[in-house]
Amino acid sequence: MHNEFTLWLIPKEPLRGKMRSIIRNLAVEFDAVEFEPHITFYCGRSTQAEATSVGQAISRAFAPLELKVADIDHSRTFTKTLFVQFRESATLRRMFEMAGSGFKLKGDYKLKPHLSLLYKILHHAEREAAAGRISVPTDYLFDMLRVVETQVPIEDEAPVRAWRTVYEAGLEGASYF
Secondary structure (H helix, E strand, O other), X not given: OEEEEEEEEEEOOOXXXXXXHHHHHHHHHHOOOOOOOOEEEEEEOOOHHHHHHHHHHHHHHOOOEEEEEEEEEEOOOHHHOEEEEEOOOHXXXXXXXXXXXXXXXXXXXXXXXXXXXXXXXXXXXXXXXXXXXXXXXXXXXXXXXEEEEEEEOOOOHHHHHOOEEEEEEEOOOOOXX
16 A cells, blocks of 8 residues: 545535535445545645645636536446546546646556545445436536545545545636646
8 A cells, every 4th residue: 555645626515515415325325434525637646745736736727617427337446336427528637637747756547537426345236226226416516626645545445534635725717728
C-alpha cells in the first residue's frame, strides 16, 4: 500500500444530499461502508503541497460543471460495485489534463467519469439486481473540488475509512480555455 492524492468533483446540493441518501441506503442494505458522493477525475502520487496547489489552480480555473448520465452499471471492482457512468465531457477532460500536468510524478489513472454508489464485493446477480432497481437523476451539476489523501489500492473498507481531505473549494472560474 502507498498514499496517493485524488481530485474529486462533488455534486451541488440538493443533488449531493440525494446521492448521499442513495449511498447510505445501499450501505445499510449491503452492510457496506458509506462515503461522500463524488467523481474522481485524477489520482496520483504527490506531496500534499503539490496536490493542494493543483486543486487550487483547478478550482479557480473552472466553473461548476454539468455532466450527463450514460448508464447505471456495476463491476467486480470494489470501488465500482455499483455506479453511475457519465458521458464524456471536454471540460472534464481539460480538468484531468490540467491535474496531470501539475503532478510531477505521472500516474496511470484513466479518466472514466463515474459516481460510485456502493463499495462492496458482490456476486454478479446481486450487482445486476441492485443496478436494475436504482433510479438516479439524469443531469448532475458539480460545484466543488476536493483533494483527498488515500491509501491505494482500495480493495476493502479500511482505506475508505482513512480518507483525509486536504483541500476543498468551490469551482469559481468562468470557464477554462
